[in-house]
Amino acid sequence: xxxxxxxxxxxxxxxxxxxxxxxxxxxxxxxxxxxxxxxxxxxxxxxxxxxxxxxxxxxxxxxxxxxxxxxxxxxxxxxxxxxxxxxxxxxxxxxxxxxxxxxxxxxxxxxxxxxxxxxxxxxxxxxxxxxxxxxxxxxxxxxxxxxxxxxxxxxxxxxxxxxxxxxxxxxxxxxxxxxxxxxxxxxxxxxxxxxxxxxxxxxxxxxxxxxxxxxxxxxxxxxxxxxxxxxxxxxxxxxxxxxxxxxxxxxxxxxxxxxxxxxxxxxxxxxxxxxxxxxxxxxxxxxxxxxxxxxxxxxxxxxxxxxxxxxxxxxxxxxxxxxxxxxxxxxxxxxxxxxxxxxxxxxxxxxxxxxxxxxxxxxxxxxxxxxxxxxxx
Amino acid sequence: xxxxxxxxxxxxxxxxxxxxxxxxxxxxxxxxxxxxxxxxxxxxxxxxxxxxxxxxxxxxxxxxxxxxxxxxxxxxxxxxxxxxxxxxxxxxxxxxxxxxxxxxxxxxxxxxxxxxxxxxxxxxxxxxxxxxxxxxxxxxxxxxxxxxxxxxxxxxxxxxxxxxxxxxxxxxxxxxxxxxxxxxxxxxxxxxxxxxxxxxxxxxxxxxxxxxxxxxxxxxxxxxxxxxxxxxxxxxxxxxxxxxxxxxxxxxxxxxxxxxxxxxxxxxxxxxxxxxxxxxxxxxxxxxxxxxxxxxxxxxxxxxxxxxxxxxxxxxxxxxxxxxxxxxxxxxxxxxxxxxxxxxxxxxxxxxxxxxxxxxxxxxxxxxxxxxxxxxx
Numbered sequence: 001x002x003x004x005x006x007x008x009x010x011x012x013x014x015x016x017x018x019x020x021x022x023x024x025x026x027x028x029x030x031x032x033x034x035x036x037x038x039x040x041x042x043x044x045x046x047x048x049x050x051x052x053x054x055x056x057x058x059x060x061x062x063x064x065x066x067x068x069x070x071x072x073x074x075x076x077x078x079x080x081x082x083x084x085x086x087x088x089x090x091x092x093x094x095x096x097x098x099x100x101x102x103x104x105x106x107x108x109x110x111x112x113x114x115x116x117x118x119x120x121x122x123x124x125x126x127x128x129x130x131x132x133x134x135x136x137x138x139x140x141x142x143x144x145x146x147x148x149x150x151x152x153x154x155x156x157x158x159x160x161x162x163x164x165x166x167x168x169x170x171x172x173x174x175x176x177x178x179x180x181x182x183x184x185x186x187x188x189x190x191x192x193x194x195x196x197x198x199x200x201x202x203x204x205x206x207x208x209x210x211x212x213x214x215x216x217x218x219x220x221x222x223x224x225x226x227x228x229x230x231x232x233x234x235x236x237x238x239x240x241x242x243x244x245x246x247x248x249x250x251x252x253x254x255x256x257x258x259x260x261x262x263x264x265x266x267x268x269x270x271x272x273x274x275x276x277x278x279x280x281x282x283x284x285x286x287x288x289x290x291x292x293x294x295x296x297x298x299x300x301x302x303x304x305x306x307x308x309x310x311x312x313x314x315x316x317x318x319x320x321x322x323x324x325x326x327x328x329x330x331x332x333x334x335x336x337x338x339x340x341x342x343x344x345x346x347x348x349x350x351x352x353x354x355x356x357x358x359x360x361x362x363x364x365x366x367x368x369x370x371x372x373x374x375x376x377x
Numbered sequence: 378x379x380x381x382x383x384x385x386x387x388x389x390x391x392x393x394x395x396x397x398x399x400x401x402x403x404x405x406x407x408x409x410x411x412x413x414x415x416x417x418x419x420x421x422x423x424x425x426x427x428x429x430x431x432x433x434x435x436x437x438x439x440x441x442x443x444x445x446x447x448x449x450x451x452x453x454x455x456x457x458x459x460x461x462x463x464x465x466x467x468x469x470x471x472x473x474x475x476x477x478x479x480x481x482x483x484x485x486x487x488x489x490x491x492x493x494x495x496x497x498x499x500x501x502x503x504x505x506x507x508x509x510x511x512x513x514x515x516x517x518x519x520x521x522x523x524x525x526x527x528x529x530x531x532x533x534x535x536x537x538x539x540x541x542x543x544x545x546x547x548x549x550x551x552x553x554x555x556x557x558x559x560x561x562x563x564x565x566x567x568x569x570x571x572x573x574x575x576x577x578x579x580x581x582x583x584x585x586x587x588x589x590x591x592x593x594x595x596x597x598x599x600x601x602x603x604x605x606x607x608x609x610x611x612x613x614x615x616x617x618x619x620x621x622x623x624x625x626x627x628x629x630x631x632x633x634x635x636x637x638x639x640x641x642x643x644x645x646x647x648x649x650x651x652x653x654x655x656x657x658x659x660x661x662x663x664x665x666x667x668x669x670x671x672x673x674x675x676x677x678x679x680x681x682x683x684x685x686x687x688x689x690x691x692x693x694x695x696x697x698x699x700x701x702x703x704x705x706x707x708x709x710x711x712x713x714x715x716x717x718x719x720x721x722x723x724x725x726x727x728x729x730x731x732x733x734x735x736x737x738x739x740x741x742x743x744x745x746x747x748x749x750x751x752x753x754x
Contacts, residue, residue: 006403024396063613100594219444241572242620
């Protein structure tokens with residue numbers, strides 16, 4: 001009897017209420033009925049983003065919402081400061097380069113978190129920087145960035161602060177307005193607990209103002225069309241109706257729990273995961289770990305690809321391996337979205353058994369015990 | 378007891394097999410399991426597109442796939458010939474303009490079909506035209522374009538032929554390869570019978586060659602990344618997994634019926650709809666009607682918006698009204714995708730009753746009789 005646990009950092013497990021909602025007969029998107037659902041979703045997204053700004057909804061992967069920020073704010077030759085140090089920081093860089101934006105990288109070792117002082121030094125030195133591109137939770141390394149401190153710096157400059165909170169939103173603390181984030185980007189298949197296919201971007205007054213002078217070409221992602229359509233409770237292009245209907249259900253669940261409780265739940269799960277992992281003698285990969293996922297260094301002598309496959313095929317626990325040069329060197333266990341203590345218990349238990357299978361010395365149950373002590377505290 | 382019939386030209390009704398498939402627990406997209414489903418989908422799309430070329434899959438509305446064609450093929454200042462004459466022809470024009478492509482319009486009255494000789498005259502006169510942008514079934518007017526004849530003309534020039542077959546594919550005859558179509562674009566929520574959120578573009582050798590010299594900026598829609606990822610049975614960005622899983626089911630249904638039979642079914646349904654409508658003394662709007670939907674002139678003295686609302690609220694039949702300057706002047710009844718004789722019978726019956734409710738002189742049952750005579754022939 002197979003029971004699959006999807007502990008990957010996106011897509012994440014989808015609650016049954018959402019699966020059921022999105023399997024209802026499809027409705028047309030230019031109707032009063034859809035308009036009401038859509039406007040409720042837009043309102044509830046503001047609650048989750050902790051913003052009073054409009055949150056735009058795109059039918060796209062999260063990358064599409066990131067691209068929307070660049071093409072609506074900047075012009076060719078503009079300068080953007082990009083915090084790298086992971087696959088998703090590099091995505092900001094790639095988008096900038098594709099559009100002829102002068103990309104100033106803050107290069108870091110993967111696993112390191114950016115020092116806000118470095119951001120400040122760049123902005124002090126170069127007054128022409130128009131955008132600062134960052135990542136709340138760098139999914140490829142499990143690192144959390146100190147967006148609050150970066151926001152305090154960027155707000156005093158003409159630059160806008162763009163935050164990729166695709167895997168971070170709804171898991172890590174993210175206060176869009178209080179932290180002076182101009183564009184917070186997210187996706188549907190992480191903390192928002194629905195399948196992939198929707199992407200989001202909140203837009204501050206400062207960003208809106210900057211967008212007026214942007215000359216980069218855009219059509220599908222042209223924000224002004226999305227703002228115009230919002231007045232008619234619509235999107236400019238046919239939206240992914242079934243996903244929006246599913247999202248309405250997921251947001252209801254988040255409101256019922258309360259966003260502070262959602263964040264606190266993730267903090268507890270993450271703490272338990274870290275305790276469990278450390279009790280097994282394993283090391284965390286990130287210097288500053290985010291609460292959406294736990295990235296673990298594969299111990300000396302163990303093949304990380306084999307470990308991932310063991311978890312996957314013998315124990316039916318789906319986790320992520322390392323990307324790029326980290327392939328085989330780390331594994332990433334998410335506790336993100338529709339997750340509670342059961343996922344941690346099962347995840348750590350399977351990790352113990354898999355490690356033992358591969359010849360790593362494990363005192364069986366030690367990791368679970370440490371996790372339980374946190375979960376039960 | 379309410380029974381809703383969704384007879385809009387997208388989204389269209391979704392078969393229960395598809396609704397059920399897309400409500401299964403979500404799977405991760407970088408797995409063998411997903412890769413197999415995705416590659417089968419790519420193969421089956423070729424069958425439906427009638428092409429041996431690769432069909433790229435985007436997480437986007439159909440408009441996204443249209444934009445992908447422009448930004449991957451052209452450079453700023455290039456010339457594109459655009460067949461207008463409806464909202465979706467105008468969309469090609471809008472995309473070209475947004476990207477600085479010199480757009481040469483073939484302007485037509487809405488409802489008219491383009492004369493292939495006009496396309497030839499333009500191409501003969503101006504050898505610099507790099508792309509011809511057309512629409513198989515112009516959803517806003519119900520007009521069918523003669524893509525086959527246009528293809529015979531364009532193939533002898535350096536230009537590529539782009540066809541928006543978003544509402545046409547799987548309803549109207551569309552032979553991508555035989556008709557020398559370089560890029561055939563479609564969407565998920567029409568003839569392919571799944572919810573909106575996926576878009577497609579087939580890419581010919583000629584298009585692939587032209588894409589090598591394109592300098593328009595692109596990132597999310599950069600074809601080369603999609604081709605590269607296909608080698609790993611993936612897409613570059615997280616795909617709309619639940620929709621791809623649903624599409625796999627829908628394509629199974631289409632293969633089981635056979636694409637020729639799918640097209641013949643739509644031809645029959647369209648013929649029946651047209652017969653029913655004419656028997657009621659109504660006129661068709663398009664000069665050359667497509668088989669995906671039937672656009673009808675609202676008769677003198679009847680308010681088209683009221684007619685649509687009557688169908689919608691009293692009879693639970695969802696149809697589309699006119700767009701832009703046709704608002705209130707036409708109604709559009711789709712027989713597209715998951716549709717059979719029952720939809721025609723119910724649709725025409727409700728149309729008769731609604732017209733009678735609004736004071737139009739109807740010999741009750743006359744439209745249905747005419748439709749049945751076609752359906753039963």
